[in-house]
Amino acid sequence: MLHHSKAITALILASALSSPAFAMEGHSAHDHSTHNHTMMSTVGKPSDASKATKTIKVDLLDSMKFEFHSKMNIKAGDIVRLVVTNKGVIDHEFSIGSEKEQKAHLEMMKQMPNMVHSDGSTITVKPNETKELTWKFTKRDTVMFACNIPEHFEAGMHHTIVIK
Numbered sequence: 001m002l003h004h005s006k007a008i009t010a011l012i013l014a015s016a017l018s019s020p021a022f023a024m025e026g027h028s029a030h031d032h033s034t035h036n037h038t039m040m041s042t043v044g045k046p047s048d049a050s051k052a053t054k055t056i057k058v059d060l061l062d063s064m065k066f067e068f069h070s071k072m073n074i075k076a077g078d079i080v081r082l083v084v085t086n087k088g089v090i091d092h093e094f095s096i097g098s099e100k101e102q103k104a105h106l107e108m109m110k111q112m113p114n115m116v117h118s119d120g121s122t123i124t125v126k127p128n129e130t131k132e133l134t135w136k137f138t139k140r141d142t143v144m145f146a147c148n149i150p151e152h153f154e155a156g157m158h159h160t161i162v163i164k
């Protein structure tokens with residue numbers, strides 16, 4: 001009987017491990033709460049790093065500021081690879097969206113402060129860590145970069161640019 005149930009468990013495990021859905025489930029269980037719904041943004045969409053037309057480095061600072069290493073001179077249609085480093089000692093986030101989207105995101109973060117993102121428009125970056133996000137800015141628009149970790153946005157951790 002014991003032998004029999006073991007065999008069944010092994011079978012279930014084997015099929016579960018080969019399923020991509022299981023891999024995602026396992027990932028979110030590990031991250032506690034993963035925000036992985038596909039959020040449509042009005043200011044663009046995630047893109048492939050290999051298609052990038054520009055690379056911009058950004059540092060996240062505990063002074064609640066973003067430090068862009070080059071001018072955010074972005075035109076509609078540009079695909080920008082953002083290389084984001086957390087230079088601080090606390091977690092920060094780098095999120096791309098419209099002002100309205102960032103406001104909604106901020107409200108959500110107040111409900112779930114430990115939310116970890118993987119929706120393509122937001123990355124959570126730990127101290128001394130560098131992560132990348134490639135984004136296609138699709139049209140002339142006002143885009144807001146924000147860290148929506150509670151208190152950070154309010155302390156000034158956001159930056160608005162105009163896409164030409």
Ligand SMILES: [Cu+2]
Pocket residue numbers: 064091092093147148149152157
């Ligand atoms: Cu922050």
